Amino acid sequence: MANKNQKRWYALFTAPLLIIFTTVVIIPFIIGIYYAFFEWDGIAANEKVFVGFENFTSLFQDERFLESAWLTILFTVLSVITINVVGLSFALLVTSKLRTSNIARTMLFMPYLIGGLILGYIWQFVFLDVFALFGEVTGLDKIFFNWLIDPQFALYGLVFVFTWQMAGYIMIIYIAGLQGIPNDVVEASKIDGATPWQRFSRITLPLLMPALTISLFLTLSSAFKIYDVNLSLTGGGPANSTEMFAMNIYNEIFGSGNYGFGQAKAIVFFLIVAAITLTQVYITKKREVEM
Amino acid sequence: MGKIKNVIKDVLLILLALVFLSPIYIIFVNSFKDRQELYDNALSLPSNFSFQYYLEAMEKMNFLSAIGNSLYVTIVSVIFIVVLSSMTAWMLVRSNNKLSTFIFMTFIATMLIPFQTLMMPLMQLMSSITNNLGIPMYNTREGLIFMNVGFHASLSVFLYHGFIKSIPITLEEAATIDGATKFGVFWRIIFPMLKPITATVMILNVISIWNDFLLPSLTLIDVNLRTIPLSTFYFFGEFSIQWNLAMAGLTLTIIPVVIFYALAQKHIIKGIGEGAVK
Numbered sequence A: 001m002a003n004k005n006q007k008r009w010y011a012l013f014t015a016p017l018l019i020i021f022t023t024v025v026i027i028p029f030i031i032g033i034y035y036a037f038f039e040w041d042g043i044a045a046n047e048k049v050f051v052g053f054e055n056f057t058s059l060f061q062d063e064r065f066l067e068s069a070w071l072t073i074l075f076t077v078l079s080v081i082t083i084n085v086v087g088l089s090f091a092l093l094v095t096s097k098l099r100t101s102n103i104a105r106t107m108l109f110m111p112y113l114i115g116g117l118i119l120g121y122i123w124q125f126v127f128l129d130v131f132a133l134f135g136e137v138t139g140l141d142k143i144f145f146n147w148l149i150d151p152q153f154a155l156y157g158l159v160f161v162f163t164w165q166m167a168g169y170i171m172i173i174y175i176a177g178l179q180g181i182p183n184d185v186v187e188a189s190k191i192d193g194a195t196p197w198q199r200f201s202r203i204t205l206p207l208l209m210p211a212l213t214i215s216l217f218l219t220l221s222s223a224f225k226i227y228d229v230n231l232s233l234t235g236g237g238p239a240n241s242t243e244m245f246a247m248n249i250y251n252e253i254f255g256s257g258n259y260g261f262g263q264a265k266a267i268v269f270f271l272i273v274a275a276i277t278l279t280q281v282y283i284t285k286k287r288e289v290e291m
Numbered sequence B: 001m002g003k004i005k006n007v008i009k010d011v012l013l014i015l016l017a018l019v020f021l022s023p024i025y026i027i028f029v030n031s032f033k034d035r036q037e038l039y040d041n042a043l044s045l046p047s048n049f050s051f052q053y054y055l056e057a058m059e060k061m062n063f064l065s066a067i068g069n070s071l072y073v074t075i076v077s078v079i080f081i082v083v084l085s086s087m088t089a090w091m092l093v094r095s096n097n098k099l100s101t102f103i104f105m106t107f108i109a110t111m112l113i114p115f116q117t118l119m120m121p122l123m124q125l126m127s128s129i130t131n132n133l134g135i136p137m138y139n140t141r142e143g144l145i146f147m148n149v150g151f152h153a154s155l156s157v158f159l160y161h162g163f164i165k166s167i168p169i170t171l172e173e174a175a176t177i178d179g180a181t182k183f184g185v186f187w188r189i190i191f192p193m194l195k196p197i198t199a200t201v202m203i204l205n206v207i208s209i210w211n212d213f214l215l216p217s218l219t220l221i222d223v224n225l226r227t228i229p230l231s232t233f234y235f236f237g238e239f240s241i242q243w244n245l246a247m248a249g250l251t252l253t254i255i256p257v258v259i260f261y262a263l264a265q266k267h268i269i270k271g272i273g274e275g276a277v278k
Helices: A002-035 A054-061 A063-095 A101-114 A116-138 A151-179 A183-191 A196-207 A209-224 A228-233 A245-255 A259-286 B002-020 B022-030 B035-040 B052-061 B063-094 B098-110 B115-133 B141-165 B170-177 B182-193 B195-211 B214-219 B228-238 B243-277
Strands: none
Touching: A002 A259, A002 B063, A002 B098, A002 B115, A002 B141, A002 B182, A054 A063, A054 A259, A063 A101, A063 A151, A063 A209, A063 A245, A063 B002, A101 A116, A101 A151, A101 B002, A101 B195, A101 B243, A116 A151, A116 A228, A116 B022, A116 B195, A116 B228, A116 B243, A151 A209, A151 A228, A151 B243, A183 A196, A196 A209, A209 A259, A209 B243, A228 A245, A228 B228, A245 A259, A245 B115, A259 B115, B002 B022, B022 B243, B035 B243, B052 B063, B052 B228, B052 B243, B063 B098, B063 B141, B063 B182, B063 B195, B063 B228, B063 B243, B098 B141, B115 B141, B115 B214, B141 B195, B141 B214, B170 B182, B182 B195, B195 B243, B214 B228, B228 B243
């Protein structure tokens, strides 16, 4: 009796969320794998033609997809480095006991709240007008011009804006990590005569490994999946020079109407994201030190 | 001597933060300028504060309707997420069996699935539910809320799960002996104890749902249903960019975020930190 009652409560508490979650995540995921083996234009009345693994093999002949894969990797590597360097530097700055550090922390976090789509539009203008103006005034017009119209520089523009968005967020994570480092360890190293750089590289950094694991995971996966900023800042242009993975998949499915082929790309995208983030977590976890 | 050094450091830090936020300043000052003034100098303060462009942008963006939609979708989604995922997480922690472990692991594993992998089949499923079962999932705010709850379930259950594990079970046992039902135990004893993690869950979900563009753009077709990111997108798409008008539009979209941040700034920064470390 008690056991039966127990089960009833269990179902009552978990079923609503599980039903929603299954409908929204699990079932679409399974249907998605199924669609990837068909050629289909997305129109319900039109026939779905089973093509086996053909969608997956033709991925490797799709030059635009391969190009976007390369761009995504380049973009991810660059942004992961800049976001973490900037985020950690901010964290070190605002945890030094200055009177203005709280307000600075609040301000530096702000861009993260605004949302990728809006940020992209804001920066469109900054590149268009302010960068150009800056180049004119300083004479450095080889460096400061509208990056977004140059196929080579547009990608750096995207890295720049994405760093602006994420750095404050990553700063918060590093702050949490820094606050977890016991003061006596730092004091002891000072007494032993360690230089600031030695203190940072031998003590702070190793003890920050758990925060680094999370920060790398968050920056890696969000850089890989970037869409909103990409859409509003460059729209993938000029000449597809900034079309990332996520946008390429969107365009293949909803732009060109290649539902089956696009879905195959989406499955491969999932496998790559999962493989990369799991590998990263595995590697950095091993380097975490126990206190 | 040390004092002066600290003052200089203080000033430098604030300067850094101001430079960092300068794009927001640029958007704000130019939202009051006419075209000529804007192109003369984009960095100067406006010569007069006229709200003309704001009124125009508000009308073209259908701003009031968009903010109503965004508020409705965000608030209702977050309430459902908090209620359902805390209940689920509690049951999963307290009934420690194979089924619970399996469900929890499924939640965790699906966090690795990018939205792009699910978007097409999800839209197929939602329109088929709408057409065949008559449940209006597609092109309704309620359907979007349903999907928001599903997509944010994993992270929220994960956060609650970690927190609940650290709460001792004795209080619950005492209440049960006193004759409380599971429902009573959860709502009277457990849920109030979850406050800190509930704050984190709410903040993370508010940020992500309020700013979400792709999912609403796929589900909401009706012009009157558009949320803020959607109306901004169409605003930029439909009019060849008149920058002064665009700046007013962008400032409008930032205002709600700034208000939210000003009201809950301490909780937001604390919540994000705790959410990440857990």
